[in-house]
Amino acid sequence: MNMIEFGRDILNRQSFSRLLGAELLAFEPGRAELRLPLRDDLKQQHGFAHGGLIAYLADNALTFAGGSALGGEAVVSQEMKINYIRPGIGAALIARAETLSTGTSQAVVRCDVFALADDGSEKLCAAAQGTIVRLAKG
Amino acid sequence: MNMIEFGRDILNRQSFSRLLGAELLAFEPGRAELRLPLRDDLKQQHGFAHGGLIAYLADNALTFAGGSALGGEAVVSQEMKINYIRPGIGAALIARAETLSTGTSQAVVRCDVFALADDGSEKLCAAAQGTIVRLAKG
Amino acid sequence: MNMIEFGRDILNRQSFSRLLGAELLAFEPGRAELRLPLRDDLKQQHGFAHGGLIAYLADNALTFAGGSALGGEAVVSQEMKINYIRPGIGAALIARAETLSTGTSQAVVRCDVFALADDGSEKLCAAAQGTIVRLAKG
Amino acid sequence: MNMIEFGRDILNRQSFSRLLGAELLAFEPGRAELRLPLRDDLKQQHGFAHGGLIAYLADNALTFAGGSALGGEAVVSQEMKINYIRPGIGAALIARAETLSTGTSQAVVRCDVFALADDGSEKLCAAAQGTIVRLAKG
Numbered sequence: 415m416n417m418i419e420f421g422r423d424i425l426n427r428q429s430f431s432r433l434l435g436a437e438l439l440a441f442e443p444g445r446a447e448l449r450l451p452l453r454d455d456l457k458q459q460h461g462f463a464h465g466g467l468i469a470y471l472a473d474n475a476l477t478f479a480g481g482s483a484l485g486g487e488a489v490v491s492q493e494m495k496i497n498y499i500r501p502g503i504g505a506a507l508i509a510r511a512e513t514l515s516t517g518t519s520q521a522v523v524r525c526d527v528f529a530l531a532d533d534g535s536e537k538l539c540a541a542a543q544g545t546i547v548r549l550a551k552g
Numbered sequence: 553m554n555m556i557e558f559g560r561d562i563l564n565r566q567s568f569s570r571l572l573g574a575e576l577l578a579f580e581p582g583r584a585e586l587r588l589p590l591r592d593d594l595k596q597q598h599g600f601a602h603g604g605l606i607a608y609l610a611d612n613a614l615t616f617a618g619g620s621a622l623g624g625e626a627v628v629s630q631e632m633k634i635n636y637i638r639p640g641i642g643a644a645l646i647a648r649a650e651t652l653s654t655g656t657s658q659a660v661v662r663c664d665v666f667a668l669a670d671d672g673s674e675k676l677c678a679a680a681q682g683t684i685v686r687l688a689k690g
Numbered sequence: 691m692n693m694i695e696f697g698r699d700i701l702n703r704q705s706f707s708r709l710l711g712a713e714l715l716a717f718e719p720g721r722a723e724l725r726l727p728l729r730d731d732l733k734q735q736h737g738f739a740h741g742g743l744i745a746y747l748a749d750n751a752l753t754f755a756g757g758s759a760l761g762g763e764a765v766v767s768q769e770m771k772i773n774y775i776r777p778g779i780g781a782a783l784i785a786r787a788e789t790l791s792t793g794t795s796q797a798v799v800r801c802d803v804f805a806l807a808d809d810g811s812e813k814l815c816a817a818a819q820g821t822i823v824r825l826a827k828g
Numbered sequence: 829m830n831m832i833e834f835g836r837d838i839l840n841r842q843s844f845s846r847l848l849g850a851e852l853l854a855f856e857p858g859r860a861e862l863r864l865p866l867r868d869d870l871k872q873q874h875g876f877a878h879g880g881l882i883a884y885l886a887d888n889a890l891t892f893a894g895g896s897a898l899g900g901e902a903v904v905s906q907e908m909k910i911n912y913i914r915p916g917i918g919a920a921l922i923a924r925a926e927t928l929s930t931g932t933s934q935a936v937v938r939c940d941v942f943a944l945a946d947d948g949s950e951k952l953c954a955a956a957q958g959t960i961v962r963l964a965k966g
Contacts, residue, residue, distance in 0.1 A: 429593045430602035433571075455567045460687075464568035465629045466611040470604025477603070491603045493821060495633040495771060495909040497936045497959060499929045514955050515913045522911045522955060524938075541928050541936060543957050545769060545821075545911060549598075631959060633771045633909060635798045635821060637791045652817050653775045660773045660817060662800075679790050679798060681819050683773060683907060683959075705869045706878035709847075731843045736963075740844035741905045742887040746880025753879070767879045771909040825874075 417441055421478060424487050428474075434467070436474065444513035444521075446478035449530075451506045463502025463529075463539075471509045472496050472525045472542035479511035480521035480546025492520070494544030502539050504531040511542075520547045555579055559616060562625050566612075572605070574612065582651035582659075584616035587668075589644045601640025601667075601677075609647045610634050610663045610680035617649035618659035618684025630658070632682025640677050642669040649680075658685045693717055697754060700763050704750075710743070712750065720789035720797075722754035725806075727782045739778025739805075739815075747785045748772050748801045748818035755787035756797035756822025768796070770820030778815050780807040787818075796823045831855055835892060838901050842888075848881070850888065858927035858935075860892035863944075865920045877916025877943075877953075885923045886910050886939045886956035893925035894935035894960025906934070908958030916953050918945040925956075934961045 415423070421441035425431050425448075434456065440447035450456075450471050458464040473491050481489040511525035524543050528536040553561070559579035563569050563586075572594065578585035588594075588609050596602040611629050619627040649663035662681050666674040691699070697717035701707050701724075710732065716723035726732075726747050734740040749767050757765040787801035800819050804812040829837070835855035839845050839862075848870065854861035864870075864885050872878040887905050895903040925939035938957050942950040 424597055427597040428602060429595045430605055431596075433593045455571045457567045458569075459562055459565040459625060460628075464566060464608070464612075465615070465632075466604075466608025467568055469607035469611050469632070469634075470602070473604040473607050474602075487597065490598075491636060493633070493635040493769060494603075494607070495631070495957065496607075497631040497928075497957060498629060499936055514911075515952060522913055524955070538929060541938070541957060543909065543911060543955060631907060633819065635790075635819060637798055652773075653814055660775055662817070676791055679800070679819060681771065681773060681817060700873055703873040704878060705871045706881055707872075709869045731847045733843050734845075735838055735841040735901060736904075740842060740884070740888075741891070741908075742880075742884025743844055745883035745887050745908070745910075746878070749880040749883050750878075763873065766874075767912060769909070769911040770879075770883070771907070772883075773907040774905060 431474065441478060441482060444479060444483040446475050446482060446511050448475045448509045449506055452504060463507060465498055468502055468507065468527055468540050469496050471507055472527055472540060475509035475511035475525045476523045476542060476544045477546055479513050480523045483513040483516040483521045484548055488549040489546050490549055492545040492547045494542055496540055496542040498540050500529060500537055500539050502529050504529045506530040507539065508536065520545055569612065579616060579620060582617060582621040584613050584620060584649050586613045586647045587644055590642060601645060603636055606636065606640055606645065606665055606678050607634050609645055610665055610678060613647035613649035613663045614661045614680060614682045615684055617651050618661045621651040621654040621659045622684065622686055626687040627684050628687055630683040630685045632680055634678055634680040636678050638667060638675055638677050640667050642667045644668045645677065646674065658683055707750065717754060717758060720755060720759040722751050722758060722787050724751045724785045725782055728780060739783060741774055744774065744778055744783065744803055744816050745772050747783055748803055748816060751785035751787035751801045752799045752818060752820045753822055755789050756799045759789040759792040759797045760824055764825040765822050766825055768821040768823045770818055772816050772818040774816050776805060776813055776815050778805050780805045782806045783815065784812065796821055845888065855892060855896060858893060858897040860889050860896060860925050862889045862923045863920055866918060877921060879912055882912065882916055882921065882941055882954050883910050885921055886941055886954060889923035889925035889939045890937045890956060890958045891960055893927050894937045897927040897930040897935045898962055902963040903960050904963055906959040906961045908956055910954055910956040912954050914943060914951055914953050916943050918943045920944045921953065922950065934959055
C-alpha cells in the first residue's frame with residue numbers, strides 16, 4: 415500500500431469524515447491536502463459553510479500532515495487555532511497543510527483552507543495552525 | 553418567541569447542526585450551552601469523537617454565546633482556538649460558553665467542552681476561546 | 691523554602707522578569723498571580739502597555755501555574771494564545787492563571803490579565819490560554 | 829519620509845521596543861521584519877530568550893505587517909497565537925511577518941521567528957498568527 419492509499423484508508427476509517435464526504439487529494443511526509451464538496455447539509459443559517467465544518471477540515475488536514483511527518487496513524491491534534499477570513503461559498507473547500515517543525519513526539523503544522531468556486535478559482539477562506547502529537551502508548 | 557426558542561430556531565436553520573444532531577440546552581445573554589449525542593458516525597479511527605466535531609461544537613457554542621451578547625443572529629466567529637484535553641468518549645458532548653467581554657461589534661468568549669458519561673458524570677474534554685463579530689451590513 | 695519563596699527565586703533568576711519588574715503575588719499548585727507595575731518604558735506609541743508586555747505577563751503566569759501543577763521549574767510554554775480586550779492603562783497589570791488540566795508531561799492553563807487603576811479597581815485587559823510542558827531531559 | 833523611516837519612527841516611539849532594543853529591518857505593504865539582539869537581561873532561568881520576549885517580537889512584527897497593509901499607525905493587535913518550536917539561543921531573534929488577508933478594518937497575519945546563530949545561520953524558533961485591527965476613532 416503506498417502512502418496515499420494508507421492515508422485514504424485512515425480517512426475511510428473516520429466515520430465522521432465519511433459522513434461529511436472528505437477526500438484525501440495529496441499525502442506526503444509533512445504535507446496533506448483534503449477536499450470537501452460543499453453539500454446543502456453542511457451550512458449555517460446564512461448559507462455559508464459552517465465555521466465548524468471549516469474547523470473540522472483544518473483540524474483533519476493538520477493531523478494528516480503532522481501524522482505523516484511523525485510517521486504513523488496513532489496521532490491526535492493537541493491544540494489548534496483558526497482565523498476565518500472569507501465565507502465558505504462555492505463548490506468545495508480545499509485544505510492544504512504543511513509541517514513547520516517535527517520533533518520526536520510532536521509536530522507544529524500550518525494549514526490554509528480555500529473556497530473553490532465553480533470556475534476552479536480559489537480564495538483563501540481560513541488559516542490555521544496547530545500541534546499534532548503521538549498518542550502515548552497504553 | 554422567547555430567547556431559547558429564538559436560539560433553537562437559528563440552530564434549526566443550520567443544516568450542518570441538524571446533520572450532526574446538536575441541541576441547544578441553554579441560551580441567555582452572554583451564555584449558551586449545546587449538547588451533541590455521540591453517534592457512531594461522528595468518530596475518528598480510534599473510536600473517539602473526531603477532533604473536528606469537538607471544534608464544531610466549541611465554535612458553535614462560542615458563536616451562540618457571543619451572538620446573544622451582541623444581540624442578534626447576524627454574527628460569525630472570526631477566530632477561535634481549542635486545546636484538546638481528553639478523548640471525547642461517552643453518551644454525549646456538552647459545550648458551555650460564556651462571554652468575557654462585549655464591545656459594540658465583537659465579543660470575546662470562552663467555552664468548555666465536556667464528555668458526558670452514561671452515568672451522568674462529566675469530564676473536561678476541550679477548552680476553547682474565540683472572537684465573535686457582527687456581520688458587516690451588505 | 692516554602693512555595694512562594696521557591697516561585698520568587700525562579701522569577702528572580704529570569705533576567706527578563708527582573709528587567710520588566712514582575713512580582714509574584716501568589717503561587718499554589720495549579721495557580722499563579724503576577725503583578726507588573728506600569729512604568730513609562732513599557733509602552734507603545736499610543737501610551738498603553740505594549741501588547742508584547744501583556745503577552746509576556748500572560749505567558750509567564752501560564753508557565754508558573756502550569757509548572758506548579760506539573761511540579762518543578764523545568765517547564766516551558768509550548769504554545770499560547772491571547773485575546774486583547776482593553777488597553778493596558780493604569781498603575782499595574784495583574785495576571786491570574788489557573789490550570790484546567792494536568793497530565794504527566796503537560797498542563798493546559800488559562801490566564802486573565804487585568805489593568806489595575808490607581809483607585810484599586812480592576813478591568814479585564816486580556817484573556818489567554820496555553821500549554822505548559824515539562825522539558826525533556828537532556 | 830519613506831516607508832522604512834516611517835516604521836522606524838513608530839518603533840522609536842514605543843518605549844518598550846527601545847528598552848528591549850528591537851530594530852526594524854524591512855517594512856513594506858503587508859510585510860515587516862524585526863531584529864532583536866539577545867542580551868543577557870532578556871532571558872529566563874534556563875538561559876534561553878524568555879518566551880514572553882519571543883511573544884513580544886511576534887506581536888510587534890504582526891502589528892507592523894498588518895498596520896502597513898491597513899495603512900497607518902493607528903492599529904493594534906486584537907489577538908495572536910504562538911507556537912514555541914526551539915529555544916531562543918544565539919546572537920539575535922529575527923521575526924518576519926506577512927499579511928494573509930486585508931479587509932477594511934482588519935488584517936490576518938502570520939509571523940515566523942528565527943534564532944540567528946553567530947555564524948549567521950537561522951533556525952525556526954516560533955510560529956505565530958494573529959489579527960490586527962484599526963483603532964476605532966474616539
